[in-house]
Amino acid sequence: xxxxxxxxxxxxxxxxxxxxxxxxxxxxxxxxxxxxxxxxxxxxxxxxxxxxxxxxxxxxxxxxxxxxxxxxxxxxxxxxxxxxx
Amino acid sequence: xxxxxxxxxxxxxxxxxxxxxxxxxxxxxxxxxxxxxxxxxxxxxxxxxxxxxxxxxxxxxxxxxxxxxxxxxxxxxxxxxxxxxxxxxxxxxxxxxxxxxxxxxxxxxxxxxxxxxxxxxxxxxxxxxxxxxxxxxxxxxxxxxxxxxxxxxxxxxxxxxxxxxxxxxxxxxxxxxxxxxxxxxxxxxxxxxxxxxxxxxxxxxxxxxxxxxxxxxxxxxxxxxxxxxxxxxxxxxxxxxxxxxxxxxxxxxxxxxxxxxxxxxxxxxxxxxxxxxxxxxxxxxxxxxxxxxxxxxxxx
Numbered sequence: 001x002x003x004x005x006x007x008x009x010x011x012x013x014x015x016x017x018x019x020x021x022x023x024x025x026x027x028x029x030x031x032x033x034x035x036x037x038x039x040x041x042x043x044x045x046x047x048x049x050x051x052x053x054x055x056x057x058x059x060x061x062x063x064x065x066x067x068x069x070x071x072x073x074x075x076x077x078x079x080x081x082x083x084x085x
Numbered sequence: 086x087x088x089x090x091x092x093x094x095x096x097x098x099x100x101x102x103x104x105x106x107x108x109x110x111x112x113x114x115x116x117x118x119x120x121x122x123x124x125x126x127x128x129x130x131x132x133x134x135x136x137x138x139x140x141x142x143x144x145x146x147x148x149x150x151x152x153x154x155x156x157x158x159x160x161x162x163x164x165x166x167x168x169x170x171x172x173x174x175x176x177x178x179x180x181x182x183x184x185x186x187x188x189x190x191x192x193x194x195x196x197x198x199x200x201x202x203x204x205x206x207x208x209x210x211x212x213x214x215x216x217x218x219x220x221x222x223x224x225x226x227x228x229x230x231x232x233x234x235x236x237x238x239x240x241x242x243x244x245x246x247x248x249x250x251x252x253x254x255x256x257x258x259x260x261x262x263x264x265x266x267x268x269x270x271x272x273x274x275x276x277x278x279x280x281x282x283x284x285x286x287x288x289x290x291x292x293x294x295x296x297x298x299x300x301x302x303x304x305x306x307x308x309x310x311x312x313x314x315x316x317x318x319x320x321x322x323x324x325x326x327x328x329x330x331x332x333x334x335x336x337x338x339x340x341x342x343x344x345x346x347x348x349x350x351x352x353x354x355x356x357x358x359x360x361x362x363x364x365x366x367x368x369x370x371x372x373x374x375x376x377x378x379x380x381x382x383x384x385x
Contacts, residue, residue, distance in 0.1 A: 036102040044147070045361075045374070047102060048155050055159075064152040070101055 007077045011058070011084075015077065018053050022046060032074030060084060088126040088136065089119065089194075095140035096195075100147060110195050122194040128260050129187065139187060143195070146188035153328035154375075161373070163328050163335050168300050171331040182249035185330075190225035198359040198377040202293075202322050205357045205379045206231065211318050213237050216288030219244070219312065221277045221305070222295040226254030229291075233258065233265045238289060241270040248274055278304055289318040296323040297332045306349035310384055319351065319382040327375040338370055342378065355381035 007015070012030070020028050023041045036042040042050070051062050054076070060083035071079065093111055097104045114122065129139055156164045165171050175181055192199045206228060218238035222245050223229045229243050245251050251272045258265045273280070277295075290309050296302040302323075313319055325336040336342045339358060346353060360366040361374035369376045 037104060042102065043106060044102060044151055045154070048151060048158060051155065052158055062155075064148075064155070067152055067155050068148040 006081055011080065012077075014057055015054070015073075015080070018050065018057060019073075022050055022053060030073050032077070033072060035070075035072035054080060058084060087123060088130070089122045092126060092136050092139055092191075095136055096143055099140055100144045103144075103147065107195050110197055110200075113197065114194060114200075118194065118200070124263065125190060125194075128257060128263065131262075132256055132260075134187070139191065142184040143188045143191050145184055146192075149330050150328070153330060153332070157326070157328035157373075163332050165331075166300070166333050168298075168333065171298075171333060175331040176247040176250075179249045182247055183253065186225040186250060186253045190227055193227055197362060198375070201357065201359045202377055202379045203227070203231075205355075206293075206320060206322075207235070209320070209355055209381050210236055211289070214288060214318065215239050217284050217286075218242065218289040219283070219287040219291070221245075221290070221292040221309075222250075222298075223254045223272070224250055224294065226257040228293050229254060229270070230257055230263060230265055232289075232291070233270060234263075236289070239269065242273060242283075243270070244273040244275050244277060244280060244283075246274070246276050278308060283312065285312075286314045287312050287317060288314075289320075291320045293320075293322045294324070296321070297327065297329075297334050297336065299334060302334055303345055303349060306346060306351060309382075310350045313351075313384040315383070315385050317384060319384070320379070321346075321382060322377065322379040324378060325370070325376040326373045327377070337373070339366070339376075339378070346380065346382065350384065351382040352385055353380050354383050 016028065016030050019030060020026055023039055023046070036047065048067065051067055055062055058080055060080065066079060069075070089111065093107055096107060126139065130136070153164060175185065193203050194200065210232060212235060215237065216239055218232060218236070218241045220229050220243045223243035229241065232238070233241055243254055251274055255272055257263060258270060273282070290313055292305065292309065296305060299305060309319060323336065323342065325338065325342065343353065357379040358366050359377040360369040361376065364372065364374060366376065
């Protein structure tokens with residue numbers, strides 16, 4: 001996935017809050033390289049919960065292919081921006 | 086490095102999010118299960134598959150299950166509810182069915198819930214009983230293989246609606262390295278509810294992961310009741326809140342399932358509920374998370 005990051009600070013904050021609550025990591029600061037290996041608790045089920053919460057928070061809809069991808073945080077931001085544009 | 090390690094590596098490479106889960110799961114296999122896993126992978130490799138294809142099959146099914154889990158959590162129902170919606174894209178599609186069966190067989194080693202069900206079966210399977218043994222829906226053939234190796238029934242029959250499933254089961258049972266006796270088993274392609282070439286009664290009736298695939302599971306339980314006698318060993322498994330591409334009947338609570346079994350006249354002798362990893366049974370029900378179930382039943 002290309003990495004043309006244009007996510008607004010407001011959306012960045014919204015995404016960070018989703019991660020902080022879902023993974024119970026109050027102090028988490030997201031970096032684009034973070035992924036399922038580096039964030040404790042980012043397993044298959046929590047990945048689905050994460051995508052559902054992002055759908056709801058950003059009022060977007062993910063496809064099966066979106067769900068199946070191995071995404072890091074940077075990829076996720078690009079995907080969200082793409083859905084919002 | 087063992088074939089199991091190589092396969093695990095390929096799966097993790099293709100689907101990194103699965104790394105912790107699969108690593109922990111493989112680490113918890115006992116020696117006998119590790120040997121079984123190596124034997125099964127070797128069987129696949131000597132029957133036209135590569136490790137790469139096995140890994141791809143496994144990842145494909147994981148991703149399909151995740152897509153259905155996503156749908157389920159968003160909508161609260163399984164995507165499909167009728168047999169006709171799923172039959173042609175799964176049971177009667179040889180290409181998909183092969184991928185599905187090989188992946189499901191591997192899940193017996195890679196998923197703790199499936200392994201617990203397998204261990205439970207092994208722990209209660211009668212070792213010295215005689216007579217006729219029937220398995221409805223042998224799928225990848227693992228339970229039938231296990232019974233043939235460990236029990237002492239006179240004749241074993243497996244029936245399935247999917248020709249691909251029967252081919253895969255036959256291939257496993259005919260593999261001499263697996264060590265199954267060659268003379269006392271047969272496989273029949275048919276619909277269990279419509280089959281008219283069965284014995285009047287069976288001394289063992291096994292039905293693993295079928296109820297969630299059919300529109301009218303009560304009819305299957307009623308037919309099992311009719312084919313059992315008071316001493317028959319009856320073993321069934323199913324799942325609650327467990328979406329998959331071909332799951333069409335949704336059980337949401339243990340009570341719902343147990344009532345259906347009792348309505349068929351069957352009594353629960355032994356039960357195993359495997360809650361979602363890290364959750365209690367109550368939490369899994371409340372949160373609508375996958376639960377696996379196995380029962381030993383009796384007709385009494």
